[in-house]
Amino acid sequence: GAGVSQSPSNKVTEKGKDVELRCDPISGHTALYWYRQSLGQGLEFLIYFQGNSAPDKSGLPSDRFSAERTGGSVSTLTIQRTQQEDSAVYLCASSRTSGGLSYEQYFGPGTRLTVT
């Protein structure tokens, strides 16, 4: 079956511009996550959506970052007034959930964001 897809695969933007990154999770997965990976750093959690619950935004680094998930499926991560330190690979993942059981997260290929 189809995996997690992300678009665009690469995005180059000028400092101060807004960008939108898209994630299409695996069909039927109720949980969706955004992470970012900077050179030499581990994956850093940004935000987590679980069903119809309020998202866990505890990882967002500043109020320039926001995300939404429409219809329990597609998600968009928006970065406003981009800064050079926002340059990174942004990864989306999705998983099944059932009660308190933790299922593996499946990752998309990522969007490489470069802010010039």
Add this chain to the structure above:
Amino acid sequence: EDQVTQSPEALRLQEGESSSLNCSYTVSGLRGLFWYRQDPGKGPEFLFTLYSAGEEKEKERLKATLTKKESFLHITAPKPEDSATYLCAVQGGSQGNLIFGKGTKLSVKP
């Protein structure tokens, strides 16, 4: 604070030379420990989930084990195609997100 530390940062092996990668963790109420493989320019690829101390899982040349403080990824007779960065992550307490280590970059020379 939940934390994951992987060692070594990089490992170079000759083809057929078995070794182990370490993942040490501190987490409040472990719900699962996950191993992923990441190739350059790609997203992490799921390998294993371990839920409780003493659990082991195997896949081809890879075997993952778990204790209360660490996990090992054993690689038996590796091949060049096993070259990748191996990531360890934990999920704890009421968190949905994973906490990742910085990974071990494995290079296997023919």
